[in-house]
Structure formats: C-alpha cells, structure tokens
Amino acid sequence: MPQQTGTPDPAPDQATDPNFRPPGRRRLRAATVTVALGAALFIAGTVGLSPLNQHPGTAKDERPGGSSPRGSIDALRAELRRLPENPVGWAQLGMAYVQQGRTTADPALYAKAESALRRSLKVQPRDNYQAETGMGALAAARHDFATALTWGRKAAATNPSNAAAQGVLADAYTQLGRYEESYRAVQRMTDLRPDTSSLARASYTWELRGDIPRARALMRRALNDAASPSDQAFARLHLATLAQESGDAATALREASAGLRGAKADAPLLEARARAHAALGHDRQAVADYTAAVAIVPLPQYVLGLGELQQSLGRDAEARTQYGILRAQEQVRRVSGDPADTDAILFEADHGDAERAVTMGRAAVETRPFIAVQDAYAWALHRAGRDAEALPYADRALSLGTRGALHRYHRGMIHDALGDAPAARKDLEEALAVDPHFHPLHAPRARTALDRALDRVPDHALDRVPDRNEGTS
Incomplete structure (x- = not known):
C-alpha cells in the first residue's frame, strides 16, 4: 500500500480512531470528529455540499435531508408565492435547483438556481449565509471553483457555525x-456537524491517502449515523466504491445491492453495481445496470x-452508439x-483526437489542478506521444499516496x-494488485505490458526503483 512519506501520520487516539464510540452511545451525534491528517489530504472531486462527484441520483448536494429535488421545488415555490420576500425560502429554492x-x-x-439565489440576496443583501452558501455550491456545480471559494469564504465569515459553508470551502480547496x-x-465541518456528509469527507481524506481500512x-x-434513506444510499455507494477500488468486487456488489433495495432508481448505485458485475464476469447484468x-x-x-464495457465484449456497434452520445x-x-x-x-484521449485531449487537459489543469485532472492530462499527453511531458503530471496525480489503479496504470504505461x-x-504490478479488474479495456492491456516488462526486468532490479513521490505533499 503506497503511503505518503513527506508527512507522517498522527498517532491514533480516540478522535482519529474510526472505531471509537463515546461510552454509552451507539451512534455519533455531537462528539467532535478529528481527522488530523498532517499537511496533505484531499477529498474526491466534487461540487456542491457533498464529497462525491458521482452521486447525483440521491440528491447529493446538501445530502442530509432526504426529500426529492422535485418535491422540494414544488413546495418551496408554493411557499414563496405566499411569502415572496422570504430570503431563506429563495435560498432554499436556489439550492434545490x-x-x-x-x-x-x-x-x-x-x-434558475442563480436567479433564485440572487433574489434571496436582493431581499436580504447582508448576513445571508444561506444564499452565499448556495452561490458557492452553484459555482462548484459549474466547475468554477475559484468563484466557489470566494462565496464559501463569504458564507463562512457571515456565519462561522455554518457547516455547509465549510463543505463548499473544502470542495473548492480540493479542486x-x-x-x-x-x-x-x-x-x-466535522467539528460543527458530524453527520453523513462530514464523515464521508473524513473517509475520503484517508482513502485518497491510501488508508482504505480507516476510510x-x-x-x-x-452509514450507522444516516438519518434518511438518501443518506443510507449515499453511504452504501461509497462503501461499494471503496470495495471495488480495492479489488473486492463481491463486497462492492453486496453494498450496491443493499443500497438499491432502498433506492431502486439510484443511478450511481446502478453504476456501482454494474462495475461490480463486470469485474465478476456477470456481463449481462453489468450491461443491464449500466443501461438503466x-x-x-x-x-x-x-x-x-457502458461503451467501454460493450467494446470489451466485442459489441462494437453498441459501443459506437455510446461514443456517439459522448461526442x-x-x-x-x-x-x-x-x-x-x-x-x-x-x-477524447482513448477514443478520439489525442491532441485535442491535450488541449482540453491543459485548460482544465490550469484552472483546476486536482490530482484526477493531473492524471487525465498526463494520459492525454501520453496518447499524443509526449511522454516526457506527461511524466511530471502522472507523478503529481499519485503524490498524495492514492491507491488508484487507473492512475498507476497510466504512469506505468x-x-x-x-x-x-x-x-x-x-x-503495473501495483495497479493490478490494487484491482485486477480496474478497467474493462485497460486492465488486459496492463497485463500484456507487464508481461513485456517481466521479460526485461529481473526481480532484484526492482529494489533500485525509487518511489517517485517520496517527499511530496
């Protein structure tokens, strides 16, 4: 398991131990959750107020709550027709949008979200942390993280006890x-509100530094603290993802299936179950879940x-249909x-124009130097034949100790x-050790490339290969 060597882990204590429970209490409600991780951490790329970037299906922005977006919007609009000068109502409507x-x-x-949020700020220009937080979430949803940071700071200054503003700040800083x-x-955020959203962020800080058990x-x-079905689905999704990205597809399948029992039309959980089915060789079920x-x-x-799974199964016409949608x-x-x-x-790098992918990646990494973007840019440069330029970006993508198999594969190639x-x-050995089924197309290519490398490199030579991320932060 790769670990960041530049900053030592803190000694575990009651606050950092994820198994600790206050005496006589079964579920965490008000205890402070400390996630002292040293100089570097990150939470997965995100927008809005939750830590996941791939879970729109369970109302992830401002996740703890549980009502559907449509129902919330209808109720809020009805209330605002009755009380049109209610700044909190307009802010809530903006967040619902x-x-x-x-x-x-x-x-x-x-x-529509911006219109509602600006209406809230017009009704109450000062001390309106709800609308300021909403504007930060909106900017993040548009991937304008510099603006999200500005609004998050405003919201936190207006109300230092606003946990949601800290979520906006955390997400913006990460990206x-x-x-x-x-x-x-x-x-x-965890000090202010130790709930599903903040605990998920704490989990990410360990996962993406390579400590999967703690995450x-x-x-x-x-999950134990989840107060609503949407919170439970949210937690099940991440547990499935943790298992999948550790190479444990069977556990990923169980977690995703458990989540879907309470949220049958949850697209992210369907995707998680599709990935697990694909890794286990359940091709028909994987295609069905991706399609759903x-x-x-x-x-x-x-x-x-879905397209890459279809391509790996030799269903080129079906794959081309999905790639056409992406284009x-x-x-x-x-x-x-x-x-x-x-x-x-x-x-674009794998199925289109590699030079165009380089242009896209360069623009993205200049404004959003998040490690996943660094990895994508490195891969685009590689596919364009510019490997000497690609290597520093691939190193940065792994600089936090992340166990991501795809990132390791990219750098290996x-x-x-x-x-x-x-x-x-x-x-390549580490990528396949982390998850032998990390990608339907690239995992087989990793094995082929590794076979070539095994023919050229004796085992004792690996003792002299340095950790390229040693001392990074």
Whole structure:
C-alpha cells in the first residue's frame, strides 16, 4: 500500500480512531470528529455540499435531508408565492435547483438556481449565509471553483457555525489543489456537524491517502449515523466504491445491492453495481445496470462505462452508439464554453483526437489542478506521444499516496513508453494488485505490458526503483 512519506501520520487516539464510540452511545451525534491528517489530504472531486462527484441520483448536494429535488421545488415555490420576500425560502429554492441540476445533468437548471439565489440576496443583501452558501455550491456545480471559494469564504465569515459553508470551502480547496486548506475545512465541518456528509469527507481524506481500512471504518460510521434513506444510499455507494477500488468486487456488489433495495432508481448505485458485475464476469447484468443508469441520467461516466464495457465484449456497434452520445455531449460543452471534466478528457484521449485531449487537459489543469485532472492530462499527453511531458503530471496525480489503479496504470504505461522497464513493471504490478479488474479495456492491456516488462526486468532490479513521490505533499 503506497503511503505518503513527506508527512507522517498522527498517532491514533480516540478522535482519529474510526472505531471509537463515546461510552454509552451507539451512534455519533455531537462528539467532535478529528481527522488530523498532517499537511496533505484531499477529498474526491466534487461540487456542491457533498464529497462525491458521482452521486447525483440521491440528491447529493446538501445530502442530509432526504426529500426529492422535485418535491422540494414544488413546495418551496408554493411557499414563496405566499411569502415572496422570504430570503431563506429563495435560498432554499436556489439550492434545490442546484440539486436538481446535478440529479438530471441539466445545466439549464443552474440559471434558475442563480436567479433564485440572487433574489434571496436582493431581499436580504447582508448576513445571508444561506444564499452565499448556495452561490458557492452553484459555482462548484459549474466547475468554477475559484468563484466557489470566494462565496464559501463569504458564507463562512457571515456565519462561522455554518457547516455547509465549510463543505463548499473544502470542495473548492480540493479542486484547486490546496489540500492542506481543504483539510482544515473538513476539520471545521466535522467539528460543527458530524453527520453523513462530514464523515464521508473524513473517509475520503484517508482513502485518497491510501488508508482504505480507516476510510471504510469512517464510512461505516456514516452509514450507522444516516438519518434518511438518501443518506443510507449515499453511504452504501461509497462503501461499494471503496470495495471495488480495492479489488473486492463481491463486497462492492453486496453494498450496491443493499443500497438499491432502498433506492431502486439510484443511478450511481446502478453504476456501482454494474462495475461490480463486470469485474465478476456477470456481463449481462453489468450491461443491464449500466443501461438503466444511462436511462435515468446520461452522465458521461455512465455512458463511457457502458461503451467501454460493450467494446470489451466485442459489441462494437453498441459501443459506437455510446461514443456517439459522448461526442454529442462534447460538442454541446465546447459551444457552451464549459470546462472539460476528466471523463471527457480521457474519452477524447482513448477514443478520439489525442491532441485535442491535450488541449482540453491543459485548460482544465490550469484552472483546476486536482490530482484526477493531473492524471487525465498526463494520459492525454501520453496518447499524443509526449511522454516526457506527461511524466511530471502522472507523478503529481499519485503524490498524495492514492491507491488508484487507473492512475498507476497510466504512469506505468508512460514509463514503458519512455523505456524505463523497472519503473513500468513496478507501477503495473501495483495497479493490478490494487484491482485486477480496474478497467474493462485497460486492465488486459496492463497485463500484456507487464508481461513485456517481466521479460526485461529481473526481480532484484526492482529494489533500485525509487518511489517517485517520496517527499511530496
């Protein structure tokens, strides 16, 4: 398990131990949760007020709550017709539109969100932390993380006890590559409100530094503390993801299936179950779950996952259909001027124009130097034959100790292209050790490349391969 060597882990105590329970209390409600992680941490790329970037199906923005976006919007609009000068109502309506925009992948709803939030600020220009927090979540949903940071700071200054503002700050700092500041925001959020959302962030801080057992234990606490079906689905999703990305597809399948029993039309849980089925060789069930997820909301990661699974099964016509959808979505993105996300960059690199992927990746990493973006840019450069340029970005993508198999594979293939067989072997072996089924197309390629490296590198040579991330933060 790779560990960040530049900053030592703190000694465990009651606050950092995810298994600790206050005496006589079965579930955490008010105890402080300390996630002292040293100088560097990050939480998964996100928008809004929750730590996951791939869970729109269970109302993840402002997740603890549980009502559906549509029902919330109808009720709030009815209330605002009765009380049109209610700033809190307008702020809540704006957040509901942000939530629905992420649930449906319809960016037009963000214009409605902005209108409602600005109406709230017009009614109450000062001391309106609800609208300020909503504006931060909206900016993050649009991937404008610098603006999200500005609004998050305003909301936190207006109300230092506002945990949701700390969530906006944590997410913005993460995407901007300012991990130490993100840690402090996560800490404040857990101090203020130790609930499913903040515990999930705490879980991420350990997961993405490579400590999967601690991340899993914290996510179990989040599940135990879940106050609504949507919170439970949210926790089950992340537990499934932790298992899947540790190579334990059977556990991932159980967690996703358990979540779907309480949320049958949850697209992210359907995607998680599809990935588990694919890893276990259940091809028919995997295709069915991916297809159901895409039918609910055609997010790029679902469409790409389905297309690449179909391609791996030799169903090229079906794969081309999904890739056509992605190309249409990319055309819309370019016309709108929105920044490219990692799925779009990786799709273009693997299935389109590598030089265009480089252009997309360069623009993304300049404004959003998050490690997943660093990885996508590195892969685009590799696919364009620019491996010497790619390697520093691949190193940065792994600089926090993350166990991501895909990131290791990407760097391994870059090493291979540069002729560094020992480093390539080390990365490829680690990718396949973390998760032998990490990708339907790339995992078989990793095994082929590793076989080549094994022919060229004796075992004792690996003792001389340095950890390229030693001393990084």
